[in-house]
Amino acid sequence: MSQTRSIAVTVNGRTYEKTVETRRTLVDFLRVDLGLTGTHIGCEHGACGACTVRVEGEAVRSCLMLAVQANGKSIVTVEGLAQGNALNPLQQAFWEKNGLQCGFCTPGMLMTISEFLEEVPSPTEEEVREALSGNVCRCTGYQAIVDAVLQVAAQARAEKEAV
Amino acid sequence: MKPSPFTYHDPQSVAETAAILSEVEDCRLLAGGQSLMPMMNFRFVQPSNLVDLNGVRELAFVREDAGRIAFGAMTRQRTLERSAGLRESCPIIPLALSHVGHRQTRARGTIGGSLCHFDPSAELCNLAALHEAELVLARRGGERALPFAEFGVGYLTTAVEPDEFLREVRFRRWPQGHGYAFEEFAMRHGDFAICAISCLVTLAPSGAVDDIAIAVSGVGAVPFRLGEAEASARGERPGHDLYRALATAASKVEAMSDSYVSAGYRQHLARILTYRAVKSAVENAGMRAAA
Ligand code: FES
Ligand code: FES
Numbered sequence: 514m515s516q517t518r519s520i521a522v523t524v525n526g527r528t529y530e531k532t533v534e535t536r537r538t539l540v541d542f543l544r545v546d547l548g549l550t551g552t553h554i555g556c557e558h559g560a561c562g563a564c565t566v567r568v569e570g571e572a573v574r575s576c577l578m579l580a581v582q583a584n585g586k587s588i589v590t591v592e593g594l595a596q597g598n599a600l601n602p603l604q605q606a607f608w609e610k611n612g613l614q615c616g617f618c619t620p621g622m623l624m625t626i627s628e629f630l631e632e633v634p635s636p637t638e639e640e641v642r643e644a645l646s647g648n649v650c651r652c653t654g655y656q657a658i659v660d661a662v663l664q665v666a667a668q669a670r671a672e673k674e675a676v
Numbered sequence: 677m678k679p680s681p682f683t684y685h686d687p688q689s690v691a692e693t694a695a696i697l698s699e700v701e702d703c704r705l706l707a708g709g710q711s712l713m714p715m716m717n718f719r720f721v722q723p724s725n726l727v728d729l730n731g732v733r734e735l736a737f738v739r740e741d742a743g744r745i746a747f748g749a750m751t752r753q754r755t756l757e758r759s760a761g762l763r764e765s766c767p768i769i770p771l772a773l774s775h776v777g778h779r780q781t782r783a784r785g786t787i788g789g790s791l792c793h794f795d796p797s798a799e800l801c802n803l804a805a806l807h808e809a810e811l812v813l814a815r816r817g818g819e820r821a822l823p824f825a826e827f828g829v830g831y832l833t834t835a836v837e838p839d840e841f842l843r844e845v846r847f848r849r850w851p852q853g854h855g856y857a858f859e860e861f862a863m864r865h866g867d868f869a870i871c872a873i874s875c876l877v878t879l880a881p882s883g884a885v886d887d888i889a890i891a892v893s894g895v896g897a898v899p900f901r902l903g904e905a906e907a908s909a910r911g912e913r914p915g916h917d918l919y920r921a922l923a924t925a926a927s928k929v930e931a932m933s934d935s936y937v938s939a940g941y942r943q944h945l946a947r948i949l950t951y952r953a954v955k956s957a958v959e960n961a962g963m964r965a966a967a
Pocket of ligand 1: 553554555556557558559560561562563564565574575576577
């Protein structure tokens with residue numbers, strides 16, 4: 514009795530038309546149907562944040578959305594951050610500050626922070642920690658991630674002041 | 677895991693939703709999905725029919741008038757958190773929402789979904805008790821409005837019938853400049869509250885308590901008010917003695933116990949957090965009135 518629907522979803526600027534089971538989660542759609550495996554699945558019940566993507570600009574857990582709910586929507590995943598081989602400033606800061614070890618949580622971290630910094634360009638450390646409350650990392654102890662976020666925010670401020 | 681198969685319905689209006697609910701059996705309503713989707717992924721819940729309310733735009737609104745504030749059931753928590761209007765008229769809402777899950781879950785989570793899930797520790801259920809909420813349930817051919825006390829029947833259980841759905845929530849509106857506080861204890865930021873206390877207060881020109889409301893959640897199977905204690909506080913001068921009397925009343929409520937947290941610990945938290953909440957609400961009432 515599985516039921517299917519045709520959907521059209523724009524991911525990282527490219528529009529995909531697919532027929533999916535209505536019970537397909539958005540994260541499985543991205544990973545399995547589109548082959549965009551940068552988005553990770555840690556828990557599949559909304560606890561870890563590894564699956565965070567941006568839907569219409571908002572950071573959401575893609576394991577808690579159905580693919581059919583993304584019909585007509587525009588999504589950005591971690592694959593949409595870099596320009597070719599050039600890391601974006603946030604990714605670069607993670608690299609420089611050792612903001613990742615195994616890297617499993619990293620896609621979710623990056624997507625969450627990319628939204629947060631648009632909203633709060635000059636955050637305090639406490640604000641960064643609160644913004645990351647929905648993303649679990651088992652490796653870094655978070656300090657290196659917080660450092661990376663604060664570094665990229667400081668860089669952006671300096672660049673703005675220089676203009 | 678993945679959800680088991682279901683028939684997916686995506687109504688675009690309240691009327692269409694009511695019509696579907698009058699016809700299908702074994703059905704779940706999908707609001708923000710921040711509780712139902714995990715339960716479906718775990719297969720704790722395996723509905724034959726899923727009615728997705730995310731396309732029903734008429735269910736997302738905030739309307740304020742003199743006596744009350746009305747919310748459409750599908751209004752996102754993030755929308756409430758960011759609303760400049762509510763920051764003025766009902767500042768406890770954004771304050772309490774900062775404790776609700778995480779930014780990613782608030783982007784999807786809705787006020788109606790949270791109320792209908794009716795978790796005993798949910799901040800929005802606490803606020804509904806605090807504001808003497810009225811809940812409008814719609815069904816094909818009619819609707820009814822329930823006071824909060826009749827809406828919440830028990831642990832994770834509401835009075836919503838299988839062919840009904842929550843359309844609107846109405847909060848009592850407090851006068852401009854009222855004092856407010858929301859105190860919560862959880863193991864980590866965004867975790868379920870072990871205890872949360874909310875308080876609203878207005879002061880008379882004499883400085884005495886004019887009106888006060890205190891709601892307790894996370895402690896009992898449903899959130900509740902400290903009705904008797906509130907009544908005895910009206911007309912009293914705020915200060916340590918009054919805060920302590922209210923805190924003592926809060927510590928005597930019946931409390932749940934589970935494998936992590938004993939009833940006694942919940943009562944202890946209720947006492948401490950009530951003292952803090954009332955004190956801080958009184959203090960900011962004074963400041964806001966003076967401003
Ligand atoms: S996989 Fe979605 S929150 Fe863990
Ligand atoms: S780097 Fe390994 S989980 Fe975060």
